[in-house]
Amino acid sequence: MYIANQESLEAFVERARSSSLLAIDTEFLREKTYYAKLCLLQMATDSEVAVIDPFAVRDLRVIAQLLADESILKLFHAGGQDLEILYREIGMLPHPVFDTQIAAALIGHTQQIGYGALVSATCGVSLKKIDSFTDWSRRPLSGSQLAYAADDVVYLPQVHRVLTEALEKKGRLGWLERDFDDLVDPARYESDPRERFRRLKRGNQLSRKQLAAAREVAAWREVEARRRNVPRKWVLTDEQIVEVCKREAATIDDLFMVRGVRERLVTRDARTVAGLMKKAYALPEDEWPELDRSSRNEPNVDAELDLMNAVVRLRARENGVAMQTLASHADLCQVARGHTDVDVLRGWRRAIVGEELLDLLAGKVSLSLEGGGVKVTRVGES
Template structure:
């Protein structure tokens, strides 16, 4: 357990001599907007430590490790860890290897947990007795500390095992772009003005009400940040959407929504009303729209069913989880000719099945059943349409 600056400096010097560094965090955020960092676990192949940010307030020495391009940073399910490191330390570790993401290319289920992956790859059973711990309490017990350190102790061994298998399959470089994206700060920047898109039941609102929801949700986000409390403690999603539905013109109308008079102080209620009224005064041309397919677009169920069959075939042949290759929404987009945001048409996914999906929807490929198995055949030029796609 590292609680002093000299200990941290010594570990940093130790870690700089190694090519990999395993990283994990423990944090609490049930009662706050910003996650409260309670522990940082770090491990090289030789040594594992837990850094106590509740005792050691200057963590800047770790920036040297996190931003060293010669040290590969190992995580499992890294997004939340990276988010809190970015908040607390103002940097994003790079380069990265995420064992959960890589596991999907070795036949494991998508979003496999750390414990099952360690068991499957290394044959080690991890105890889960301290999985629901209040990490802000001190002192930590020996059992809690061991549980926390187990989350990094096996990452270097996992990396060795998985990288060998990926290299044997010539897949080691496939995930380079995925890992680079994890270190992109724009993935962790969420403008308050876009928060309304994630409201529960937001699709029940018309365009003017959406403008109101955009304003009020942004106001709520800033209040929650400033007070460092969960956004639902300012207003719940349900209350916010109901307020916008009612299009209130007065405090009394605002307070007609169940529970709002108890959760909002009068000054806050006035601010919410001003946000609503500002939306009503906006030019309708500026009102937001939810991203949804136009009603006039054709039904593509048949095309999606055929593409699904092709993806399942290639996923099974390559021992890759279907969901890692493509989502249902992406198949719908491809069937309708919208290619811009389809990951399956990029990188290794494109090589494995994306190119074939384009050929299938453009009539260049045919699917048939032979001896109970699905077969893919190329159609003759005379019976196929001119190829289309993002590179055509």
């Protein structure tokens, strides 16, 4: 059903309140905006499928009552971007949720299995890909576009049933609670502009003094990109920010020495940026920021990582869990350096391999080769 007016949307919401689940997907564009532009919202209940045109309805916030209803399970596949859009458009995040991509990794599928591949594996259906890169903002939508959009939620309830049955058989359904709670944590979708400098490409080339300036410029760029609703690179690129900070620019002329900056910054903005940089350079040293330079300041842990990876790979294969889902490379680096506030040392991950990794680092277990595979032996055992 294609919904293109407020009355039809409200009628659908009323019917959906009696459903036990609500499959959700979105189609959006982001190439020319800071915020994703929602072009379609697809929903499937126990009994019907709705493709909602956000350009044609007055107020999408009427679906908030469905998102907040604890008796309705909200289904997503790789739902991070969908949830970010809902948070911005509706002003809230749904609960409870179930993400089929996350769940699939616990029964042996790859960590980032695509929706089409998962539908094929669980439902035996091959989805058409003809409208994968369509312009969802153009109207009217074609029949094939609407069918493609509907397919993104039509099969989610069946995929959910298959995954749930498999997880229950393995006693793993409860393992997902923390992952799903993290998925709908508002902090995940909120960011501090003054922390954006930490994600600058090649930002690790800057001194701490230069990073102080980068922090101010990156924060200004973030606020400006949001205000204008354009991609941040349209304001200034990461490379331009790093280069002006390398030069320790403090005047407009200094800024314009970096290629392309003159074309991106009008004089008023250039004056603002130069002023922010000049103030940053005047900060006392104890207020200069610092990046995580663990590769320089912390001990090399390559040998530990090699051994830990062998154990994780072994336990992931034994338990039919995607290796990266069990323990990411970043987590293993943290554990090797003595950190304990990491996912692999919590809950089901700790039970499968986390405790064993700590024993490995403490010298309580050893590794050997046996029958072409890795064998883990507790020290002192024959």
